[in-house]
Amino acid sequence: MSQSLAKQCNEVKERYDTCFLKWYSEKYLRGIGAIDNNECSALFKEYSSCLQVALKERGIDKLLEDAREDNKENDAVYLGRKKCKIRALGPVFLSALMICSRIFIFHV
Amino acid sequence: MVLTHTTNHAYAHPLPTVTLAFFLRYCSPQLNPFAAHVLSTDTISTHVDEATGRLHTTRIHLKKSRMPPSIMKMLPTSLTGGGSVDKASYILETSVVDMREGWMSTESRNLNFVGVLSVVERQLYTAGPAPAPADTTNVATTVVFRSRLGERIRDRLGHHQNQQHPQQPPSHAHQLAPPTDAAQQEAGGSGWFARLGARGIQRSIESLASTKTQDQLGKSREGMRMILERLRQSGIIGVLELRKMARERSAEAA
Numbered sequence: 001m002s003q004s005l006a007k008q009c010n011e012v013k014e015r016y017d018t019c020f021l022k023w024y025s026e027k028y029l030r031g032i033g034a035i036d037n038n039e040c041s042a043l044f045k046e047y048s049s050c051l052q053v054a055l056k057e058r059g060i061d062k063l064l065e066d067a068r069e070d071n072k073e074n075d076a077v078y079l080g081r082k083k084c085k086i087r088a089l090g091p092v093f094l095s096a097l098m099i100c101s102r103i104f105i106f107h108v
Numbered sequence: 109m110v111l112t113h114t115t116n117h118a119y120a121h122p123l124p125t126v127t128l129a130f131f132l133r134y135c136s137p138q139l140n141p142f143a144a145h146v147l148s149t150d151t152i153s154t155h156v157d158e159a160t161g162r163l164h165t166t167r168i169h170l171k172k173s174r175m176p177p178s179i180m181k182m183l184p185t186s187l188t189g190g191g192s193v194d195k196a197s198y199i200l201e202t203s204v205v206d207m208r209e210g211w212m213s214t215e216s217r218n219l220n221f222v223g224v225l226s227v228v229e230r231q232l233y234t235a236g237p238a239p240a241p242a243d244t245t246n247v248a249t250t251v252v253f254r255s256r257l258g259e260r261i262r263d264r265l266g267h268h269q270n271q272q273h274p275q276q277p278p279s280h281a282h283q284l285a286p287p288t289d290a291a292q293q294e295a296g297g298s299g300w301f302a303r304l305g306a307r308g309i310q311r312s313i314e315s316l317a318s319t320k321t322q323d324q325l326g327k328s329r330e331g332m333r334m335i336l337e338r339l340r341q342s343g344i345i346g347v348l349e350l351r352k353m354a355r356e357r358s359a360e361a362a
Contacts, residue, residue, distance in 0.1 A: 002134050005170050013150065014355075018348060020154070024131065025344040028156075028163060029124040029207060039354035044154065051150055060168065060198060061221040064152075068199060 006054030016043040033034060111253040113312040113322065117329060119245045121336045123235045126245040127205050127212045129335040130233070133328075134169065138354035139338060139347065142331035145172040147196060163205040166221075170196050197221055210235045225313050226254045227321065251324065253317050255310040300328065 019040040028030070053062045066100040119126050131141070134146040148170040156163050198219040205212045213234040218226060229251045236244030338347050 002136060002143070002146055003148045005151050005168070009150075011283070016151070019152070021131065021344060021348060025128055028205075029128065031207065046152070047151070051152070055152075055168075063198060064200065067217065067219055072139075097167075101160075 004051065004054075005058070006051060009050040010103060012043065012047045012050055015049045016040060019043050110292075111318050112317055113248045113251045115325065116246045117249070118144045119247065119332065119336060120238065120243065121245060121340070122209055122243060123212070123233060123245045124207065125336060125339055126233055126247075126332070128155070128344065129332050129339060130203070130212065131165075132335050132339075133331055136333075136351050136354045138357075139350060140331040140334055142327045142334070146170070147172065159204065161208055165203045165205075167201045167203075169201060169228075171199055172196055181320065223256060225317055226252075226256065228254075228318060229321075248289040250324075251318075251321055253314045253321075255313045 004010050023040055037049075055064075112272055121129075124133050127273050132142045134140065134149045137144045138331060150168050152166045154163070154165045199218045200219050201214065203214040210232075214233075215228065217228045222231055229249065231250075232248045234248075235254045236246055335347075338350070342350070
């Protein structure tokens, strides 16, 4: 694969990618032991913990959050709400949505 | 404003090979010379859904900006980030493979510059029609361009006007209203936005990006085809070997 965005993760990324591609082509695509890719998960953990640091350093974690937020905002537009920013998830998300809608109704 | 572009394409390779090529398509410029603009590729998450057997993967790619220079020139430095240093864009790619049902769906979207232009590309790969299902793979590609430039200003103005005239729909509020402080700030504080007009800019950005993307789609298909040929000739192990050799060569050169 091409490089990792963080140089220090290159080596472990390389090992993980090779493992993944082998697992994918030799097992997953052939329906052998398709349920998990455990054999690469230890490598992925190592790679991921290296990568998370780099994502934070470059503010990409924030960009990812924004992308999720943006999707929610679009949904909110369709629901008639634009200004209500919903950051929470799951049940909290629903209650936040209800609160937001109520404020909106009052506002109008 | 939104511009949508849809195309269909067929590869003369079976679906499993095409999905493998999808994961391999940025693997090395030696294998895919059309991927020279891809600076890095990382996997953020991956898992197989136990119930469905589907493989879900999220990756992030760093690409040299595909934002055409003509667009960059139109924009104030406050939006483009100034100098020519950081013109790369982060692309978030999510994919789902279902080998039982025989499809792969992918979505790629840019993570930065979304205030200027958001490009979302969705692809659905399916095994070809009945007579020769094992040999061909169809791909339906939809690209949605959306320039939100000025939309936030419109939102704010609409919101502002709504407070004064709750009955008035906010959609036309921006046309006649003079730029507020908020709008000025958003446009880089230079009155730039007021001079050029959001609508024209949005339309230009979307159509320029669309033309550019049609061109890029051709190249990305060429790249996929080269990887597919390699896979046909030497199989995955051969490709992994070639990749390793290419990496070692570039390490020696460095």
